[in-house]
Amino acid sequence: MNVQTRIRRWPWVAIVLAITVAFVLSMVSPKDDVQGELVRIMYIHVPAAWLAYVAFFVTFLGSLTYLLTKNLKWDRIAAASAEIGVFFTGLTLALGMIWGKSTWGVWWTWDARLTLTAIMFFVYLGYLALRRTTDDPISRASRASVLGVLGAVQIPIVHFSVVWWRTLHQPPSLVRPDGPAIQESLMLVALIVGVLAFTVVYVSAMVKRIELIHLEDRRIEIEHSIDRPVAGDSVVVPELGAKT
Amino acid sequence: MTEWGWVSFAYAVAYGSIAVYTGSIAIRIRRSKQIIERSE
Numbered sequence: 001m002n003v004q005t006r007i008r009r010w011p012w013v014a015i016v017l018a019i020t021v022a023f024v025l026s027m028v029s030p031k032d033d034v035q036g037e038l039v040r041i042m043y044i045h046v047p048a049a050w051l052a053y054v055a056f057f058v059t060f061l062g063s064l065t066y067l068l069t070k071n072l073k074w075d076r077i078a079a080a081s082a083e084i085g086v087f088f089t090g091l092t093l094a095l096g097m098i099w100g101k102s103t104w105g106v107w108w109t110w111d112a113r114l115t116l117t118a119i120m121f122f123v124y125l126g127y128l129a130l131r132r133t134t135d136d137p138i139s140r141a142s143r144a145s146v147l148g149v150l151g152a153v154q155i156p157i158v159h160f161s162v163v164w165w166r167t168l169h170q171p172p173s174l175v176r177p178d179g180p181a182i183q184e185s186l187m188l189v190a191l192i193v194g195v196l197a198f199t200v201v202y203v204s205a206m207v208k209r210i211e212l213i214h215l216e217d218r219r220i221e222i223e224h225s226i227d228r229p230v231a232g233d234s235v236v237v238p239e240l241g242a243k244t
Numbered sequence: 245m246t247e248w249g250w251v252s253f254a255y256a257v258a259y260g261s262i263a264v265y266t267g268s269i270a271i272r273i274r275r276s277k278q279i280i281e282r283s284e
Contacts, residue, residue: 015266019259037247044258087265094261095254102250201262208269215276222283 011204022197029190045095047198048088055085063148075141080209089121112161113169120154
């Protein structure tokens with residue numbers, strides 16, 4: 001394997017290493033007095049939720065910077081981050097449903113945190129759909145950036161929904177005024193390593209997703225190019241006015 | 245289902261989804277490169 005191939009593959013290797021370490025730590029950490037073994041779902045549910053916030057915040061920054069500079073590089077960053085954010089939000093909802101069914105006895109309840117997270121998921125799905133309404137990079141970036149900026153309003157609302165409203169969902173685990181809710185040190189380490197591992201997944205996916213956006217833009221450019229052969233060498237252009 | 249059953253289910257969903265999503269990015273990169281190489 002040459003050096004270039006190794007460099008191209010580092011994101012995949014980093015993802016495997018990070019989630020392996022996080023998995024081992026989450027399995028060796030002690031069980032909770034109240035939740036028992038089910039507490040281990042926290043080590044993947046909380047990091048997924050956090051990375052969804054991070055991803056949508058990066059989309060906000062990318063969109064805002066695009067609107068100010070009109071440099072398409074920032075729109076590409078916003079778009080890549082939005083898709084990864086939608087992935088993490090979907091994962092958060094799925095893991096939350098599994099955790100909810102095993103602890104509350106129901107897959108879903110119209111709780112403020114759950115409902116607002118679902119709304120955020122659909123708003124950013126809308127952002128991705130909006131990007132597909134045109135192939136023109138400039139108008140695509142302009143439309144999407146407005147939604148990318150406005151959509152970020154939801155991030156603090158979703159996070160603080162468990163504080164502002166009386167909800168079934170538990171309060172924040174890490175970021176809270178009186179410090180982290182987890183007192184057992186190994187459980188706290190497992191949760192922090194889980195967040196770091198999902199951060200590695202996010203950064204690695206961002207690197208590859210931005211590469212993909214560059215390739216897709218190049219592909220669209222080629223498809224719209226007038227010099228591109230329509231049907232290859234197998235088609236012979238007929239001579240106009242020739243005798244048959 | 246037992247507690248370990250729920251935990252296994254959750255981890256299968258999480259790590260399975262990450263594998264499928266990152267795999268889809270890799271496939272889309274490869275396909276785009278092939279289309280560009282054929283066109284150039």
